[in-house]
Amino acid sequence: xxxxxxxxxxxxxxxxxxxxxxxxxxxxxxxxxxxxxxxxxxxxxxxxxxxxxxxxxxxxxxxxxxxxxxxxxxxxxxxxxxxxxxxxxxxxxxxxxxxxxxxxxxxxxxxxxxxxxxxxxxxxxxxxxxxxxxxxxxxxxxxxxxxxxxxxxxxxxxxxxxxxxxxxxxxxxxxxxxxxxxxxxxxxxxxxxxxxxxxx
Amino acid sequence: xxxxxxxxxxxxxxxxxxxxxxxxxxxxxxxxxxxxxxxxxxxxxxxxxxxxxxxxxxxxxxxxxxxxxxxxxxxxxxxxxxxxxxxxxxxxxxxxxxxxxxxxxxxxxxxxxxxxxxxxxxxxxxxxxxxxxxxxxxxxxxxxxxxxxxxxxxxxxxxxxxxxxxxxxxxxxxxxxxxxxxxxxxxxxxxxxxxxxxxxxxxxxxxxxxxxxxxxxxxxxxxxxxxxxxxxxxxxxxxxxxxxxxxxxxxxxxxxxxxxxxxxxxxxxxxxxxxxxxxxxxxxxxxxxxxxxxxxxxxxxxxxxxxxxxxxxxxxxxxxxxxxxxxxxxxxxxxxxxxxxxxxxxxxxxxxxxxxxxxxxxxxxxxxxxxxxxxxxxxxxxxxxxxxxxxxxxxxxxxxxxxxxxxxxxxxxxxxxxxxxx
Numbered sequence: 080x081x082x083x084x085x086x087x088x089x090x091x092x093x094x095x096x097x098x099x100x101x102x103x104x105x106x107x108x109x110x111x112x113x114x115x116x117x118x119x120x121x122x123x124x125x126x127x128x129x130x131x132x133x134x135x136x137x138x139x140x141x142x143x144x145x146x147x148x149x150x151x152x153x154x155x156x157x158x159x160x161x162x163x164x165x166x167x168x169x170x171x172x173x174x175x176x177x178x179x180x181x182x183x184x185x186x187x188x189x190x191x192x193x194x195x196x197x198x199x200x201x202x203x204x205x206x207x208x209x210x211x212x213x214x215x216x217x218x219x220x221x222x223x224x225x226x227x228x229x230x231x232x233x234x235x236x237x238x239x240x241x242x243x244x245x246x247x248x249x250x251x252x253x254x255x256x257x258x259x260x261x262x263x264x265x266x267x268x269x270x271x272x273x274x275x276x277x278x279x
Numbered sequence: 280x281x282x283x284x285x286x287x288x289x290x291x292x293x294x295x296x297x298x299x300x301x302x303x304x305x306x307x308x309x310x311x312x313x314x315x316x317x318x319x320x321x322x323x324x325x326x327x328x329x330x331x332x333x334x335x336x337x338x339x340x341x342x343x344x345x346x347x348x349x350x351x352x353x354x355x356x357x358x359x360x361x362x363x364x365x366x367x368x369x370x371x372x373x374x375x376x377x378x379x380x381x382x383x384x385x386x387x388x389x390x391x392x393x394x395x396x397x398x399x400x401x402x403x404x405x406x407x408x409x410x411x412x413x414x415x416x417x418x419x420x421x422x423x424x425x426x427x428x429x430x431x432x433x434x435x436x437x438x439x440x441x442x443x444x445x446x447x448x449x450x451x452x453x454x455x456x457x458x459x460x461x462x463x464x465x466x467x468x469x470x471x472x473x474x475x476x477x478x479x480x481x482x483x484x485x486x487x488x489x490x491x492x493x494x495x496x497x498x499x500x501x502x503x504x505x506x507x508x509x510x511x512x513x514x515x516x517x518x519x520x521x522x523x524x525x526x527x528x529x530x531x532x533x534x535x536x537x538x539x540x541x542x543x544x545x546x547x548x549x550x551x552x553x554x555x556x557x558x559x560x561x562x563x564x565x566x567x568x569x570x571x572x573x574x575x576x577x578x579x580x581x582x583x584x585x586x587x588x589x590x591x592x593x594x595x596x597x598x599x600x601x602x603x604x605x606x607x608x609x610x611x612x613x614x615x616x617x618x619x620x621x622x623x624x625x626x627x628x629x630x631x632x633x634x635x636x637x638x639x640x641x642x643x644x645x646x647x648x649x650x651x652x653x654x655x656x657x658x659x660x661x662x663x664x665x666x667x668x669x670x671x672x673x674x675x676x677x678x679x680x681x682x683x684x685x686x687x688x689x690x691x692x693x694x695x696x697x698x699x700x701x
Contacts, residue, residue, distance in 0.1 A: 113535070115572045120601025120615030121485075125623055134621050165485065165601065167536035 092142035099139050103178035105171035112136045118162035118172045128152040132162055132172050135179070148188040153180035154196055181276075198225035208269060211259030215251055216242075286372045288698040289314060290691075291466035293364050293376070294640075296324025297680055298672025299472030300346045301687030306470075306694055307355040314464060315356055316376070318363040319406075320383060321424035322347070324474050328407065328498065330505040330512075332680055333553045334583035339680075340423050347425040360426065362462065366645045367469060371667030371697055374648070376464040382457035384431035389452040391419060391427045398447040401440050403432050405509070408502045411517070412509035417444055422507050467698040470690045471658040471670035473644065475637035475677075478533035478540055486532060486633060491605035492517040493628075496532070496635045497550050504557040514561050516629050518609070523630035524562045527613050528554055530571040531599055534636030542655060544636030545677040548575045551634050552587045559592055567593045568626075570600050570613065598624075603631055637677050667697040 099106040112133070119131035130138065130152045138147045153176055162172035183189050190197065202221040206213045219238070224231030245251035259265060288311060292303040295317030303315040321327070322343075329339045350356050361381040369375045385395075399417035404410035407421045416432040417440075429452075435441055436455060445453050477498045480488035488494050493516050495503070502508035503515070516523050528551040533539040548571065555567045574595070576584035587593065600615040610627040617624055642656035649666025650658050658670035671690035672683040 113572060114618055115531070115599035116597075116616040116618040117599050117601050119618075119621070120598065120623065125616065131616065131621060133616065133618060165538075167531070167538065167599070169537045 093140070095142045095144045095147075096140050099175075099179070103175060103182065105174035105178060108168075108170045109136055109139065109175060111168040111170055113168060115167060117165050117167060121161045121165050123159060123161065124155055124157060127155050132176060135176070139179075145188075147179065148183040148186060151196075152176065153183055154189070154200065156180070198222055201225065206256075208265075210256050211262055211265045212257050214256040215245075217256060287374075287465055287467035288312065289466045290468045290470065290694045290698060291316060291374070291376055291464060292470045292472055293367075293644075294324065294472035294474050294672070294674065295319075295322040295358070295360070296472060296474045296672060296683075297326040297343070298474065298674070298678075298683040298687040298690075299324075299470070300343075300350070301684045302470045302472055302671055302691045302694070303356055304346060304349050304353070305688050305691035307353050308349070309691075309695060311355065311695060311698065313356045314466065315350075315358045316362045316364055316378060316464070317358070317360045318381075319420070320360050320428075320430040321420040321426065322350075322358065322360070323423070323425065325498070326680060327421065327423065328409075328501060328505075330501045330508075330557070331553060333549045334580060334586075336553070336556070342680075343423065343425075350425070358426065361430075364473075364644055366647070367668070368647045370648055371665075372467045374466045374469050374667065376466065376469070378462050378464065380460050380462050382433065382459055383428075384433075384435070384453060384455055384457055385429045386452050386454050387428070388450045389428045390450055391429060392450075393419070393429075394447040394449065395429055395431065395444045395453060398443045399431075399435065399440050401432070401435050401438055403434055408509050409499050411499060411502055416440070468667040468669070468694040470687075470694050471641060471646075471650065471668065471674045472672045472687065472690070473639070473641040473658070473674040475673040476640050478635040478638045480532065480633050480635050482539065483532055483633070483635075485601065486529070486603040487605060488633065491609070491611050491631075493523075494603060494605070494611045494631045494633065496633045497547065497554065498635075500554050500557070500632045501550075504554070514558055514630070521629070522562060523558065524564060525566045525629045526554075526558050526568070527611075527626075527628045527631045528567065528569045528634060529600055529603070529613070529631060530569070530574075530634050532633035532635045534634075535572065540636045540638060540655070542636075542677065543575060545575065545577070546679045547634035547636060549580055549583065549679065551632070552576075552584060554632055555587055555590075555593050559590055565592050568596055568613075568628075569593065570596050570598055570615070572597070572599050596624075603633075637673055639674060641674050665697070667694070669693045669697070 114133055116133050119125050119133045125131050128151055130150050135147055135152050156176045158173055160173050166172055199222050202218045206218045223234040290306045290311050291314045292299045293316050295315050303313045307313045326339045332339055361383050362378040364376055364378045366377045395417040396415045399415045401416040402413040403416050405412050405414035416435045419429050441455055477496055480496050503510050506512040514523050530547055534544040558565045558567050597618050598615045600613045602614045604612055606612045611631040612625055612627045614625040639656040641658045646652055649661050650668040651661055652658055657676050658674045660669055669690045671686040
C-alpha cells in the first residue's frame with residue numbers, strides 16, 4: 080500500500096454533458112463515444128489542437144465546461160469531416176465540434192485572449208463578407224497588422240519572398256480584389272444567417 | 280400443410296467445422312442418421328487452419344483427430360465434401376437442401392499416394408494457407424485432411440497436366456469427367472454450422488492491407504506460425520523472409536465499427552494475445568505492441584491475459600489506429616492517438632497484424648422456414664416456434680472454439696427433439 084488514497088471531494092458532474100446532449104447539434108450521439116481515438120488520430124491538423132475531438136468529448140463528460148469552451152480544438156477544425164466518416168460509432172464529430180464553437184462564441188469564450196487564431200478568423204470573415212471571396216493578400220495583411228504596426232511590418236517582410244513567388248507563378252493576382260456579382264444577395268444571406276443564429 | 284409427424288428423421292448438418300463435426304457426432308452417436316455437408320475438400324474449417332488454441336496452446340489437430348476417428352467408426356454419419364449449400368426450404372420433418380456439388384476429379388479409390396501431385400505442374404494459390412503460397416493444383420488439402428483424399432483444381436482441365444495426371448494414377452482414382460451439378464438432399468432437421476470467414480481487410484480503406492505484404496490479418500498469422508504453413512512455422516516478414524521481431528497487433532480491425540462489423544467478434548483479443556506469445560517465443564529480442572480499444576478477455580480468459588501481460592517485451596497501447604500505410608522505406612507504419620495521454624504517434628514495424636473480425640458465412644445462403652438471419656447475417660431460430668432448424672457455432676454468433684463445441688452439442692439435442700423420439 081504505497082499509493083495515496085485519492086481525494087474524493089470532487090463529484091462527477093454530468094450537468095454540462097446533459098446540456099450539450101440537449102442543446103448542441105449531434106450532441107445526443109456523443110454518449111456513443113467509446114474513446115477509441117480514431118477521430119483524433121485521423122485529424123489532419125490534430126497536432127495543432129490542444130485537446131482534439133476524443134479528449135474534448137471526455138472533458139464534456141467530466142463537466143469541464145470552461146476548459147472545453149476555451150479550447151483551440153473548436154477553432155482549428157477545418158470541417159474536413161474525416162473524423163465523422165471514420166468514427167466506428169457513426170458520431171457526427173464535426174457537427175459537435177462546430178456546435179461547441181458556436182456555444183463558445185455566444186458565451187464569450189471566443190475573445191482574442193482565449194483563441195489563438197482569433198485575428199485570423201476576423202480577417203477571413205471580413206474578406207468573405209466584404210467581397211464574397213477571400214482575397215489572400217488582404218486577408219494576410221489584415222491578419223499580420225492585427226498584431227500591431229511593428230509586428231505587421233515584420234511578418235510582411237518575412238513573407239515577401241513567398242508573395243513574390245506566388246505572383247510570378249500566377250498564383251496570386253495583382254490589382255483590385257475579385258468580388259462576386261450581386262453582393263446585395265450575399266448581404267441578405269448573411270443577415271438571414273445572423274437572424275437564424277439569434278433565434279438559436 | 281399439416282403433418283401428422285416428422286417424415287424424415289435424418290439430421291442434416293451444414294458445415295463441417297468444429298461446431299458441425301461436434302453436432303453431427305453427438306446426434307449420430309445417439310442413433311440418428313446424419314448428413315454432414317462441407318463445401319471444402321476436407322473437414323475442420325477454420326480450426327484446422329489454427330496453429331494453437333488459446334488459452335492452453337494445445338494443437339487443434341489433436342481435437343480434430345479424435346472427432347475424425349469417431350466419424351470413421353460411425354456408419355450413421357455420411358460426410359459430403361465439396362458440397363456448397365445454396366438454399367434451404369421446407370418445414371420440420373421435410374426440409375429440402377439445395378447444394379452445388381463441385382468436381383473433385385478424384386474418387387474414393389484414392390490412396391493418397393501423391394503420384395498425381397508429382398506430375399502436376401499447374402500451381403494455384405493455396406486455399407488452405409489463405410493464398411500466402413502456391414501449391415500444386417493436384418494436392419492433398421493439408422497433411423491432416425479428412426477425408427484423406429487428394430483434390431484436383433479445375434485449372435488443370437484442358438491443360439497438358441490433365442493427361443499426365445490421369446496416367447500417373449495407378450488406382451483409377453482420377454476422373455476428369457466429373458462436372459459441377461446441383462443436388463437436392465432431404466432431412467427432418469437442419470443444424471446450421473456454417474461458421475465464419477475473416478472480414479475482408481481490403482474494405483478497411485485506411486489500413487492499406489493490399490499495399491504491403493507485411494500488413495497481414497490474424498488468420499494469416501496463424502498460418503505463418505504453423506509448421507505446415509508457408510514459412511514452416513517461422514514468424515517472418517512476408518516481403519523478404521527476415522525475422523518479424525517488432526510486431527503490431529491491431530484490435531477491432533473491422534469489428535465494433537458501424538461501417539464494417541458492428542458487433543464485437545469476441546475472439547480477436549485472445550487470438551492476438553496468442554500471436555504475441557508466438558512472437559515472444561521465437562525471438563529473444565522481440566517487441567510486440569498491442570493496439571486496443573479495450574481488452575476483452577471474457578471470464579476465465581482474464582487469467583490468460585494476465586499471464587501474457589507480465590512479459591516486459593509486450594506493450595499495450597490504448598488506441599484504435601487511424602491509419603496504417605506502407606512508408607517510403609517499405610515498412611508498414613501505424614498512426615493514431617494514444618488515448619491515455621493524447622500523444623499522436625506514428626511508428627514503423629516489421630509486421631502489422633490486423634485482428635479482422637468474424638463475418639458469418641451464412642450471409643451468402645438463402646434461409647427459409649423457421650430460421651431467420653439477423654441484420655448481421657447470423658442464423659437464429661425464430662423465437663416463437665419449435666421448428667426443426669437450429670444454429671450453432673459462429674453461424675449463431677461470435678464464439679470461440681470451446682463455446683462452439685458446446686453449442687454444437689446443444690444443437691444436436693434440439694435436432695433430436697425436433698425429429699422426434701422413437
